[in-house]
Amino acid sequence: MSITITGQDTLQKFIFDNAAVRGELIDISATWREVLSRHEYPVAVKKLLGQMTAAAALLSANLKFNGSIIMQIHGDGPVRLLVVECDAELRLRATAKLNPDLAIADDANLTTLLNPHGNGRFIITLDPLDKMPGQQPYQGVVPLDGDDVATVIENYMLRSEQLDTKLWLAADDNVSRGLLLQKLPHHGGKAEATPVSEEDALETWNRAVMLGSTLKEQELLDTGIEVLMQRLFWEETIRVFDPQHPQFHCSCTREKVGNMLKMLGREEVESVIAELGHVGVNCDFCGQHYEYDKVDCAQLFVSNDPVEALLPAGEVKH
């Protein structure tokens, strides 16, 4: 068993020499432990959410897009929602919402947790950093097609993006790692010094997937990605790019929470104030507590100014 208590997370992109296949290996264990330090989840939920955390970073790093990727699974069983957000700088946060009335077995899988009645949904949202005026984020919604996170994403990528993608994901309460392989769209090799035929490209893809398929879940949990790279692809000619470093970050602010209260509506907020004397909100992702007294709430509904402008500097933690 590998126990890495500290250290930086690493995402390693690489490409097969004939440019037919690209890959990424990720060790996102430190970020994942940051997520877990803020939540108490059953074993089976940790496994799924940890895998989604690795997958979100892997997909995000591959996008030709500057913005955030939000990956959600909406469930109709013991788990209502799994969410992972990853921004353009590979900063991530994740959370789960459980149904408090339903027990969760340690060996429960994605179907029993999120799709027992067939109404589960996988949703990917791409939210551009610099939106044009009136531009909405792109959202893809598909049924849960598969019994595990990797299969659901592979099917989504093939059907929605026409990209052959294979994922190997593993997570427990300490480690989260993953491997992604993707067949690059064929351009007839025009951009390459040595043109590659569609046949050669397909052969490279098949060989890469076969090598990837030798990777077992426990091996992925137990082995660092540098060793895995060697072990899996030592016979291949591979170009390796500069590593990237994902990290935990929650984007919640007092202003955003204030806007959420505004959306709840004056009546709702005032009824909580009348009952409790204040409104307290905890961030679902990081647990940060935000509190609004009667004066704060009154200000929310009279002013269009950012809520933070009403507070002395330094009061907002983050």
Ligand SMILES: [Zn+2]
């Ligand atoms: Zn937060």
